[in-house]
Amino acid sequence: MPAVFGQADPRNARAVVEALHVAAQHCLDGTFDGLVTGPVHKATINEGGIPYTGTTELLAQQAGCDVVMMLANPTVRVALATTHLPLRAVPAAITRDGIERTLRILHRALHRDLGIAHPRISVLGLNPHAGEDGHLGREEIDTITPVLDQLRAQGMSLDGPLPADTAFLPAKLQDTDAVLAMYHDQGLPVLKFSGFEQAVNLTLGLPYPRVAVDHGTALSIAGRGIADPSSLFAAVDTCARMALAKAAA
């Protein structure tokens, strides 16, 4: 259907998803060196009859690999242990296997794709005060800490589980290369507040670089010529750098 500014049309959902699949396939077969994506209106894709939680998940499924969503701006990098799921589903989705897998992917990407020799990662707790020694929740004790102990023993530099409310203080961020948040809105509001325009969204773990803008579709200003393209410029720049680094490796 012809696109109309400001009106996302579920009848175009299939074309949007197909475009993502084709672009990703060309990255997988080596025709393209990387993928930059703009925002996708997730609800409209679902209304078009296609179950879709996000491009991150779509690309992971197509490539057949585990991935980590990480947003980054010049101030902070925030990776997520869980991505697009209802808040009530988060605690059950935080498992030892999942945290371990996420930290391994994150550590490898910081080292290999972003060139950080010895990545330092801060890991947030799930509960207020990181569980307050079990009095405000047990996920830190039962799930997160055992994985951190195991991976520290293998040489990873990991701090946590940390109370989320103070982990982003500037002095704390000086000592870390990335923060692993347990869920979407635990980490991303801080990142977006600290530099919305320059932030990008990376999908770590894919066999190719994928970088997206950090914002949504902003239908209310579509076609008015007032959108700020900074995040798109940053995404293209980041993707090109990663593709060049990969080619040189």
Ligand SMILES: N[C@H](C(=O)O)[C@H](O)COP(=O)(O)O
């Ligand atoms: N969670 C991201 C954000 O808040 O910026 C964004 O929605 C990710 O979307 P995709 O993985 O679907 O590109």
